[in-house]
Amino acid sequence: MIPYNAKSALxxxxxxxxxxxxxxxxxxxxxxxxxxxxxxxxxxxxxxxxNARKENSARWNAFLPSISAGGGISNxxxxxxxxxxxWAWNASAGISINLxxxxxxxxxxxxxxxxxxxxxxxxxxxxxxxxxxxxxxxLIALRTNIEILQTNLTLSEEVYRQNRIxxxxxxxxxxxxxxxxxxxxxxxxxxxxxxxxxESSLRAFLILIGADxxxxxxxxxxxxxxxxxxxxxxxxxxxxxxxxxxxxxxxAVQEAELNKLSLALSTRAPTLNLSxxxxxxxxxxxxxxxEPGVGGTFSVSLSIPxxxxxxxxSDSLSIAAAENAITAAQIALETGQKQASQNIxxxxxxxxxxxxxxxxxxxxxxxxxxxxxxxxxxxxxxLVSQTDLETSRQDMTxxxxxxxxxxxxxxxxxxxxxxxxxxxxxxxxxxxxxx
Numbered sequence: 190m191i192p193y194n195a196k197s198a199l200x201x202x203x204x205x206x207x208x209x210x211x212x213x214x215x216x217x218x219x220x221x222x223x224x225x226x227x228x229x230x231x232x233x234x235x236x237x238x239x240n241a242r243k244e245n246s247a248r249w250n251a252f253l254p255s256i257s258a259g260g261g262i263s264n265x266x267x268x269x270x271x272x273x274x275x276w277a278w279n280a281s282a283g284i285s286i287n288l289x290x291x292x293x294x295x296x297x298x299x300x301x302x303x304x305x306x307x308x309x310x311x312x313x314x315x316x317x318x319x320x321x322x323x324x325x326x327x328l329i330a331l332r333t334n335i336e337i338l339q340t341n342l343t344l345s346e347e348v349y350r351q352n353r354i355x356x357x358x359x360x361x362x363x364x365x366x367x368x369x370x371x372x373x374x375x376x377x378x379x380x381x382x383x384x385x386x387x388e389s390s391l392r393a394f395l396i397l398i399g400a401d402x403x404x405x406x407x408x409x410x411x412x413x414x415x416x417x418x419x420x421x422x423x424x425x426x427x428x429x430x431x432x433x434x435x436x437x438x439x440x441a442v443q444e445a446e447l448n449k450l451s452l453a454l455s456t457r458a459p460t461l462n463l464s465x466x467x468x469x470x471x472x473x474x475x476x477x478x479x480e481p482g483v484g485g486t487f488s489v490s491l492s493i494p495x496x497x498x499x500x501x502x503s504d505s506l507s508i509a510a511a512e513n514a515i516t517a518a519q520i521a522l523e524t525g526q527k528q529a530s531q532n533i534x535x536x537x538x539x540x541x542x543x544x545x546x547x548x549x550x551x552x553x554x555x556x557x558x559x560x561x562x563x564x565x566x567x568x569x570x571x572l573v574s575q576t577d578l579e580t581s582r583q584d585m586t587x588x589x590x591x592x593x594x595x596x597x598x599x600x601x602x603x604x605x606x607x608x609x610x611x612x613x614x615x616x617x618x619x620x621x622x623x624x
Contacts, residue, residue: 214406217325220398224321227399231317234310241306248299254286278471285464291454298447305440312433319608323601324394328405330597331387334590338383341586342376348582349373352575365575372579411600412614414622415544418537425530428610432529438522445518449511456504459493529609536606543599550595554588561585 215223225231260280349369355361391404418424429435467485496504564581567573607617 213403214408215325215398215400215403216406217322217409220325220394220400220405221318221321223398223400224317225314228317228397231310231313234306234313238303238306238310241303245299245303248296251292251295252286254284256282256284258282280469281466283464283466285462288461288463289455290458290460291451294447294451294454298444298451301440301443301447305437305444308433308436308440312437315433315608319604321398323604324390324397325405325409326411326600327597328387328390328394329407329409330593331383331390332405332407333593335380335383335387337586337589337593338376338380341582342373342380344582345369345373345376345579348575348578361575368575368579372582411596412618412622413547413596413599413603414618414624416540416603416606416617416621417623418540418621421534421537424537424610425533428612429526429529429533431611432609433611435522435525435529438518438525442515442518442522445511445515449508449515452511453508456494456496456508457498459491462488462490462492464488464490533606533609536602536609540599540602540606543595543602547592547595547599550588550591554585554592557581557585557588 258281260278262276262278265275265277349366349372352361352366352369356363356366394405395401395403465485465487467483469481469483471481494504496502499505561581561584564573564578568575568578603617604614607614610617612620
């Protein structure tokens with residue numbers, strides 16, 4: 190049986206000491222890097238981020254003029270009375286620029302769009318990393334469960350074989366022998382089910398990280414330390430503003446405000462247009478031998494839109510809708526801030542609760558392990574029934590499994606807390622961990 194060292198209460202997964210050889214053991218860092226390289230959703234978001242980056246770096250193009258050029262050739266002829274055909278040609282070029290009052294706002298919108306795309310990418314990247322790390326250690330827990338059930342199968346087989354020998358010599362009853370046989374045969378399917386669950390989870394994990402083969406490194410263990418967290422209000426005040434979801438909501442408010450400002454300027458402020466057109470055409474009857482004539486036109490125009498001043502017009506309604514969009518974004522931000530505070534409080538409470546559960550689970554396993562050892566001695570001396578021995582073994586196995594599950598639950602809770610505070614797990618432990 191794999192022993193459990195109760196003195197190492199803060200060392201994770203000590204139960205996991207016997208692991209079969211792996212074709213390729215993946216570290217946590219390798220798994221994360223593979224996922225960051227191959228995750229389809231993250232790659233798609235990276236393309237959107239690159240587009241936003243290019244748009245932002247070229248935002249000065251809002252001031253580029255409009256340039257055009259054209260030309261043509263024509264033939265003028267009559268059928269009656271018949272006259273010689275006359276050829277003509279022309280060429281022109283023009284340049285114009287619209288100086289809109291909302292141009293500076295458009296520059297700000299492109300910059301904000303890039304920042305929003307960066308925030309969304311960072312949030313997705315953090316989500317992918319979290320999913321990979323939790324799945325990684327969950328696989329180690331499943332593998333540990335296989336070892337537990339393998340030990341359970343070995344113990345039940347030993348009891349059954351001993352009971353069968355004792356029954357043949359008349360030293361135990363047929364009922365005890367049959368009960369031990371049932372316990373042994375039941376342990377096999379439980380082990381097979383655990384192995385199937387592991388294989389299924391491993392395949393899902395490989396799909397997640399975009400790998401064809403590999404398994405978590407059996408020697409990789411997540412850190413499990415007690416946390417001495419400060420007051421929840423202090424956590425909220427210090428870290429809620431750093432949350433990516435709050436930053437996204439703040440950016441949504443800024444976007445709504447810029448949209449409203451841009452719309453108001455485009456529908457109410459004047460637009461200045463400057464243009465210059467050059468024309469080239471033959472000066473004479475012979476289109477191809479005459480000296481070309483050059484002419485040009487320069488114009489300045491000012492356009493002042495008035496539609497938005499009319500109550501009920503589409504422009505006035507659009508501005509009112511933009512104002513409502515700002516209010517809605519502000520409401521969403523206030524709600525998000527409250528939810529962030531609640532999330533931080535829940536995560537902090539959950540880590541405390543699950544660490545206490547982990548300590549209780551470890552104590553219970555220590556007790557049941559000792560109880561099974563005593564029951565085994567009593568059974569060998571004829572003082573304990575086979576039924577009591579089987580019950581004691583099942584209690585020990587269940588307590589062992591509970592410790593493994595409590596460990597992975599606690600690590601997940603710590604990771605959730607770190608995510609809620611926008612910190613890494615190592616940062617959480619360095620700030621509040623009790624070594």
